[in-house]
Amino acid sequence: MSPPRFFHPSSTRLQQLMLEKDSNLAFSADITDKKKLLALVADVAPYICVLKTHIDIIKDFDQTFICALTRLADQHGFLIMEDRKLADIGYIAAQQCSEGIYRIAQWANFITVHTIAGPGTLEALRRVVKQHPNLGILLLVQMSSKDNLLNEDYQRASLRLAEQYEDIVLGFVSQERLLLDSKWLWFSPGVSLSADQDALGQSYRTPLSVDSDILIVGRGIAQAKDPIQAAKQYRQLARKQTSC
Numbered sequence: 001m002s003p004p005r006f007f008h009p010s011s012t013r014l015q016q017l018m019l020e021k022d023s024n025l026a027f028s029a030d031i032t033d034k035k036k037l038l039a040l041v042a043d044v045a046p047y048i049c050v051l052k053t054h055i056d057i058i059k060d061f062d063q064t065f066i067c068a069l070t071r072l073a074d075q076h077g078f079l080i081m082e083d084r085k086l087a088d089i090g091y092i093a094a095q096q097c098s099e100g101i102y103r104i105a106q107w108a109n110f111i112t113v114h115t116i117a118g119p120g121t122l123e124a125l126r127r128v129v130k131q132h133p134n135l136g137i138l139l140l141v142q143m144s145s146k147d148n149l150l151n152e153d154y155q156r157a158s159l160r161l162a163e164q165y166e167d168i169v170l171g172f173v174s175q176e177r178l179l180l181d182s183k184w185l186w187f188s189p190g191v192s193l194s195a196d197q198d199a200l201g202q203s204y205r206t207p208l209s210v211d212s213d214i215l216i217v218g219r220g221i222a223q224a225k226d227p228i229q230a231a232k233q234y235r236q237l238a239r240k241q242t243s244c
């Protein structure tokens with residue numbers, strides 16, 4: 001079987017975009033008002049290759065939001081990563097991914113998944129991906145939050161699961177590259193130039209101290225005085241240490 005990074009439409013497209021836009025930056029658009037979110041995304045879109053969403057925090061969500069977002073993605077060239085952090089038994093995770101009001105599988109290029117429930121989650125998502133071949137899975141193997149419970153045994157077991165499901169798992173959300181094999185994509189959140197923590201356990205590192213393919217920045221851009229300038233600066237600093 002071909003390695004995930006090189007055969008899946010979303011990882012192939014991502015690598016193309018990273019080169020074309022000279023960007024390793026993902027913007028985490030954690031904004032609850034759809035108009036404000038779309039306006040900010042339109043501003044920073046030229047500097048990012050991935051937009052990360054938490055679709056369930058948008059208070060005025062409706063289908064027009066998805067249309068507007070995917071239009072922006074096509075216009076500006078970025079992929080959409082829904083940070084849903086699925087963690088339930090397969091039967092439910094599959095429905096959370098493809099049903100309900102969000103129908104994530106129809107528009108997301110990547111979805112984040114916890115491995116806590118074991119292989120059943122991925123078994124079910126394999127069926128969803130068959131129906132939605134643009135969707136790829138990213139496994140949470142490490143977290144940026146202080147005192148999180150993802151210990152080394154858990155991380156190793158998660159990496160083994162990724163190998164078993166390499167037809168759908170494209171990479172990881174992690175604080176570091178845990179495998180040398182270049183077939184995986186590594187995404188790292190917890191990146192800020194202006195803070196080293198928040199009041200609720202988030203911890204940050206600067207872009208220059210993170211070795212990853214994609215650096216994920218949220219409030220560092222969204223809450224900057226000048227988000228466009230901030231996006232430009234994070235893009236510049238993020239691309240210095242990536243191997244892609």
Ligand code: S5P
Pocket residue numbers: 028030054083112142143144145173189190191202216217218219220
């Ligand atoms: O370990 C993690 C994993 C994720 S996906 N730590 C994180 O902070 N995240 C997400 O990255 C989190 O859900 C949020 O959307 C984003 C970080 O936002 P920031 O404002 O702290 O940069």
